[in-house]
Amino acid sequence: MLIGPYNISDVSSYVRQTSPGVYILSKDGKSAAYVGRSDTDLATRIPQSAGEGRGYTSFWFEYTSSAQGAYSKECEYFHKYNPPDNGVHPAVPQGTYWRCPAVGCNR
Ligand SMILES: [Zn+2]
Secondary structure (H helix, E strand, C coil): CCEEEEEHHHHHHHCCCCCCEEEEEECCCCCCCEEEEECCCHHHHHHHHHCCCCCCCEEEEEECCCHHHHHHHHHHHHHHHCCCCCCCCCCCCCCCCCCCCCCCCCC
8 A cells, every 4th residue: 555645855754664665756746757666675765766856746655575566566556657757667677587467468
């Protein structure tokens, strides 16, 4: 379950576990602009991904119990929201053969 939206400057206040997970960045606090994941540490990944000057104002996040779980959720939200800032389908980590769980997707 995604929780948020929270202000992008408050990641460390809300993402307090060192955990894999998935996140969504937003420019208006309402719609998804970008979906991403971390296989190891969501709290480090979100600020790196949001960067500076890219216009992201807020985020949602969800912990997962594994990197594969993070990939699965990332795919789910990628297909659900079709975020404009995701140029390509989520990639699997090198050396894994995970499949996208979305019906009709052959990735
Ligand atoms: Zn897919």
